[in-house]
Amino acid sequence: MITFDDVSVTYTGAGRPTLRDVRLHLPEGELCLVTGRTGVGKSTLLGAVNGLVPHFTGGHLSGEVTVAGVSTRQAPPQELAHLVGVVGQDPLAGFVTDTVEEELAYGMEQLGTPPDVMRKRVEETLDLLGIAPLRHRALRTLSGGQQQRVAIGSVLTRHPRVLVLDEPTSALDPTAAEEVLAAITRLVHDLGTTVLIAEHRLERVLQHADRVVHLPGDGRVAVGTPAAAVRDADVAPPVVRLGRLAGWDPLPLSVRDARRLAGPLRERLAGRAPEAVAPPGTGGADNARETVLAARDVVVGYGSVRAVRGVSLDLAAGEVVALMGRNGSGKSSLLWALQGSGPRRSGRVDVAGTDPGRVPARKARGLVGLVPQTASDLLYLESVDAECAQADQESGAAPGTARALLDDLAPGIPGARHPRDLSEGQRLALVLAVQLAAAPRAVLLDEPTRGLDLPAKERFTALVRRLAGEGRAVVVATHDVEFAARTADRVVITAEGEIVADGPAAEVIVASPAFAPQVAKVLAPQAWLTVEQVAGALAPAGRPVAVERAGA
Incomplete structure (x- = not known):
């Protein structure tokens, strides 16, 4: 053909x-x-x-x-x-x-x-x-x-x-x-x-x-x-990497194939608890004390369609929240309402005593930063350096702030290059640098892993954890269950504009057949989320964990 x-x-x-x-x-x-x-x-x-x-x-x-x-x-x-x-x-x-x-x-x-x-x-x-x-x-x-x-x-x-x-x-x-x-x-x-x-x-x-x-x-x-x-x-996908770790031959290609081989592995893991996704000192529950953003009874509608129905949500410093749900369940509408630019029929949002939807855009950017589904929607100038300079000016930041952030996130991007000529990962880094120039305490990311290969996703996971470690509240709206399993402390699931589940990642996504990662499905009812967690549990005491990385 x-x-x-x-x-x-x-x-x-x-x-x-x-x-x-x-x-x-x-x-x-x-x-x-x-x-x-x-x-x-x-x-x-x-x-x-x-x-x-x-x-x-x-x-x-x-x-x-x-x-x-x-x-x-x-x-x-x-x-x-x-x-x-x-x-x-x-x-x-x-x-x-x-x-x-x-x-x-x-x-x-x-x-x-x-x-x-x-x-x-x-x-x-x-x-x-x-x-x-x-x-x-x-x-x-x-x-x-x-x-x-x-x-x-x-x-x-x-x-x-x-x-x-x-x-x-x-x-x-x-x-x-x-x-x-x-x-x-x-x-x-x-x-x-x-x-x-x-x-x-x-x-x-x-x-x-x-x-x-x-x-x-x-x-x-x-x-x-x-x-x-x-x-x-x-x-390789998680079931294949889990098969390599366990020594299965032939390697499984599906969850069904892996479950048929996983009995002995589940026995070896019985009685052991997986380590937390976030290492100590990188954010997560230990540092999640201060409430950065509080939303109460938020309602968003478009004509006769109610996209968000009375949602209340608290976001804490040092916490990574995965916002998940079916297509059309209101995730993007909720993020835009929290950021202040989106339509909001009723309800209130509080960030440091201020509602970002009730202040000028320049001040709102210093409260909440949002990277939309299509990051390039925020890029409209002819070069990377021009975008960075404009971000500094609009945010009231010192000249060079956005460029320094970009160099930290994705080193080596030529300043004269047109933003449309960047890779997906580079564009994402540029838009994130533009948003971070205003130093917002809350960072909202809408489907940020679209178009990213596994190595780029690994780097982005580290970046998100670092943002949380700096004391920011980070929300990632995503359908990527493997990314959520590796990155999130907490998972919020929406349906028809309402929150239907909210809790620790290990509890919420393991309990959901639709949003569970492959490792969780293979090793259920045990609460393992990633190959790295399994490798850590199997490693002899005192010996460093040897496991291939997702993008290795």
Whole structure:
């Protein structure tokens, strides 16, 4: 179905090819997982399948890419639209209509699909992705996860023979991600659709894959079965790393496989207690005394929709809180209301005796800092240094404050570089530096790990713990259960705009089938969250713990 014949891609000004001498054949009806760290060329590989590379991206492509016998060199992307459906990392950037139903139909209209067929496919897709209640909603009013499902649906209605997905589950809650992946798997098994998925959250996708294409970073690709690919991989999901620690052979690819092998390990761990996520002196319960932010009876509404329903919440100094819940449960609306910029129908928020929603924006920034889901929304100048200088001016900070924070968070970013040319992790660091320049006591982060590979996530975990160690209250709205397990002291779960669970991370997420990390599911009913905790318990007394890191 898809063939790369000695393909190399070199962008203008690049010192070396992004892809080099790639030979790859993907047959019909397979789900192929594309892995590799940020910046190694995964998006370039995906873009070459429908001709976006090099027709729209520029650069030079040598060799030949064919899809169902059609050369992407001769056929531009618009002529491949009936064959290849593509969903990018940013769903909102690809929308061209106003409502969900219109967006699902738009692609079929461009292909001249008969109206009766269009109607049938729209209904099928609404049910398949669980978005029927959203059919008349305006796209701009949807949550990030809801937008992502609509973006996938707008491609599925065209019934392409090849489906290319760039981080399709990054904005989805665990249950929605499972539903979307189940739908994609049905397309592969029942309709023979060939699917390519690039995804950093391997724990979600690996068990569904027929084949893994790994980009190690030198421009080449390595192809193999999932079992072979993870055996010595530098990046692996928790069940695989737990299997390596326990010496299981073959290594498990799913929670179900791991549980079948975990009996002896649970016996070894019986009677032992896991260490706390936060090491002493880095924040957490020991330092969580002063209340930094207090919210009472907060209500947020949009027209007839009540997104937040009378929420009360206290945030303490030195505490990392993971805010979790289904897509559309009100997490982002709550964060914006706490920060002061978002609409609030009633209720109050108190930070150091001041309501951030009742003071000018400059003063509010010194109370609460917020990094939105799409961090680049806060970047509008032409260079990194310009953004830092503007942040100092708007925050009333000394010149060089934001730049010093950025150098501390992500050293080595050139000041003349355009913010849009930064990696996801670098953009996140820049926006966080911009927010921290005002020295807020409360820091709110909305889905900050989207687009981050595992090593970058490791570094970000350390950063969040450091912010807590400085006495700040940190809230992370996230669907990334593995990140929450490694980072949070406390977990708050929302549903339909209300808080339905609030307590220590180990208690709340272990008790939740949807939000439990892989290690917790494998070793349940014991309350282990991470591979590092298990390694620490198994290490002989007085001997340092030897365990591979998530991004090692």
